Amino acid sequence: MTGFRRALVTLALILGASFSAAGAAAAATPSDASGPAQLDAFGWLAGGVWVCDGASLPETLSRIETRYDLAPNGRVLRFSTRFVNKDGTAGNGYAGNLYYDPGRRTLRMWYIDSANEITDGPVTLNGDRWSIEFTSDGAIVGRPGPMHFRVDVVRQTNDLYHWALLASRSGGWKPVFGLDYHRVAEAQAGSSS
Numbered sequence: 256m257t258g259f260r261r262a263l264v265t266l267a268l269i270l271g272a273s274f275s276a277a278g279a280a281a282a283a284t285p286s287d288a289s290g291p292a293q294l295d296a297f298g299w300l301a302g303g304v305w306v307c308d309g310a311s312l313p314e315t316l317s318r319i320e321t322r323y324d325l326a327p328n329g330r331v332l333r334f335s336t337r338f339v340n341k342d343g344t345a346g347n348g349y350a351g352n353l354y355y356d357p358g359r360r361t362l363r364m365w366y367i368d369s370a371n372e373i374t375d376g377p378v379t380l381n382g383d384r385w386s387i388e389f390t391s392d393g394a395i396v397g398r399p400g401p402m403h404f405r406v407d408v409v410r411q412t413n414d415l416y417h418w419a420l421l422a423s424r425s426g427g428w429k430p431v432f433g434l435d436y437h438r439v440a441e442a443q444a445g446s447s448s
Contacts, residue, residue, distance in 0.1 A: 302438075
């Protein structure tokens with residue numbers, strides 16, 4: 256159970272999150288003005304609480320909640336994720352940022368988990384699909400040690416997205432698992448199951 260929960264913390268994303276930005280990155284310039292424009296495509300995530308209910312989670316978890324908000328300076332989309340147990344207590348979570356890196360001329364995401372481990376990687380955007388690639392512990396797929404992963408987030412509607420974790424194996428991307436997140440009002444988050 257701990258391994259699965261840790262993998263969710265380490266790999267979610269991004270909620271999560273988490274982009275095939277060939278077109279967006281190629282058109283981007285390293286000027287200060289490009290950062291906010293690059294984040295416009297993610298504005299639909301802000302507001303309310305994104306909830307994945309317990310139907311597809313380990314038996315001790317009730318739900319996963321993720322919140323997104325645009326930083327006051329407009330340069331970062333911040334997010335935080337918490338795991339809510341069946342008894343109502345909150346387990347470990349993580350928090351991070353989606354931003355445009357002018358030096359690398361690309362979107363990037365980084366987040367830190369409760370064990371103080373940082374996950375970082377490039378973000379690509381292709382229509383309603385965004386992805387993040389990163390290296391993390393492969394224990395979740397039975398291969399402890401560094402392994403390359405990708406998270407895809409596909410917007411179904413402005414209030415529903417599908418999050419999927421894929422592992423790089425045998426020269427291709429193999430699905431590990433996926434979750435559906437729906438947006439609820441902040442007041443409803445505690446009553447979701």
